Amino acid sequence: MMIATVMGIGAAALGSLVLLGAIALEWRYRRRPAHPLEVIRATWNLEIYEPTHYRFVGLLGLSNPHRGLEVMVPQLWAEVVLLSEGSVEDIETNVQVIPRHPEPECPPRADGYWFAYIVKSTKQTNVEICVDLQGIGVSEVKAAWVKIHYVAYGAHGRFPKTHHEFIPLKFPAKGETGVWRPAEGAQVLPIRTHLLTPLDILPEVLNRYVMPHAQPGDIVAIGETPIAIIQGRLKDPAQLRPGWVATRVCQFFLPTSSLATACGMQALVEEVGELRVLLAFIGGAIAKIFGHKGGFYQLAGEQARLIDDVTGTLPPYDQFIVMGPANPQAIVDDLAAQTSLGVAIVDVNDLGAVKVLAASKGVSHQLLIKALRKNPAGNADEQTPIVLIRPF
Structure with missing residues (x-):
């Protein structure tokens, strides 16, 4: 009887150990990333910018910050979607993917084939994306949407992923903008820009499009969605x-x-x-x-x-x-210091609703709500993400 009791206790203890081991194994599995590969957004250069020929080249990074895991990239390819004001049927589009691995023994192949590559623990490699557009209608292309498809392969299995890059290609002429309009308690000027992307730097956008029209006392109201897009959210x-x-x-x-x-x-x-x-x-x-x-x-x-x-x-x-923008108050405070203008981030719709996410010191929320109630920036594809407000 005693032996049976001891054996029963031993079996229960063994079962508990197995259960604890299984829980520990599951906990360790869940703590590990599905794959640790991170894409570092590309830097792009416009090498050719002619009426019938655009060529732009980007250098994309693939980083593995994990200590202990390696990630294989057996496949990587790219495609391009053109956004234009006209037809793109006559535009010849050529996309090249060129591996730029750090090892000299891994040069790119002449046939363009992507050979499987291991991104080792705490290491990084690079990929060059070359896009060439030729033909009638190239000058009407507003932006290129480059989709980089790749497969991350490792301890957790095979993960098809897609990284997106957006390259603006058409820019408003210098000084081109809308017309000042009357609003409640102010005049408003919708500011037209190029298609804003995560490549943009907000102070540079304001310097290029807003500052030529601004004067002391003006307020710069920026839509919350363009801010989030620039942040890559x-x-x-x-x-x-x-x-x-x-x-x-x-x-x-x-x-x-x-x-x-x-x-x-x-x-x-x-x-x-x-x-x-x-x-x-x-x-x-x-x-x-x-x-x-x-x-x-x-x-x-x-x-x-x-x-x-x-x-x-x-x-x-x-x-x-x-998503909504991150740290909106810090953004408006920084822009106000750089421009000496009032700055606000707002969410406005065609129903007359105006929400002020953040405003720099001294900017009246009530003034913003009254001036933007008619949504001068519009809710379609006007591409006027900024409104300059001049209080009476």
Whole structure:
């Protein structure tokens, strides 16, 4: 009897050890990244810029910051989508992908074949992307959307990924802008720019397009979506994997909400965490029972209100989920110091709603709301992401 009891205790202890081992193994698995490969955004150079011929070259980085894991890149290729004011049928497009590995024994192949490459732990390699456009209609191309497709292969399996680059190719003529319009308590001037991308630097954008028209006392109002785009706060729905929280919670939002899709909700989950989204949903539901609306957005945080789902902005960003900008107050304070103008980041729609995300010192929120109520920047593809406000 005693032997049986001892054997039973031993079996229970062994079972507990196995269970603990399995939990530890699962915990270690979940802590490791699906793959540690990071894409370093390309730097681009316009080598040829002629009426019927554009050639631009970018150098993209592939970095593996992980200590201990290696990542193989067995495939990498690129394609280009042209955004134009006219037809692109007569434009001949050629894309080359050239590996620029640091090892001299790994030169690029003459036939353009991408040979499988290992990005070793804490190392980096580079890839050159050459895009050549020729033909009638090239001068009408506003921007090129370069999609770099690659496969990350390693301990967690095979992961097809896509990195996106946006290159502006058509720029407003110097001094070209809109017309001053009357507004409540001010005059407003919509400022036309090129298609803003993550390649842009905000102070340079203001120096190029705003400062030639500004005078002391003016206020620069910038849309929140262009700020987020410049910050690179874009999420490709194809790269998102909606989890349990996202797929369940999104069902309770109106179809017009950017959180009504599993991918839109997953974008918020990745920004603030599953637990916060779940608690915000439960807390918001309880608050609604007692007649208080909007509880979810208050509990989930500012980003919940600012997310723009697919179709929420102009091409090519209409294919992406655009998050709200990060650190808006720091941005306006920095720009105000550099320009000596008032600066604000705003969210405006055609229904007369004006939300001020951040404003520099001395800028009246009430003035901004009154001046922008008619949405002078527009909600279509006007490409006027900045409005200069001149108070009376």
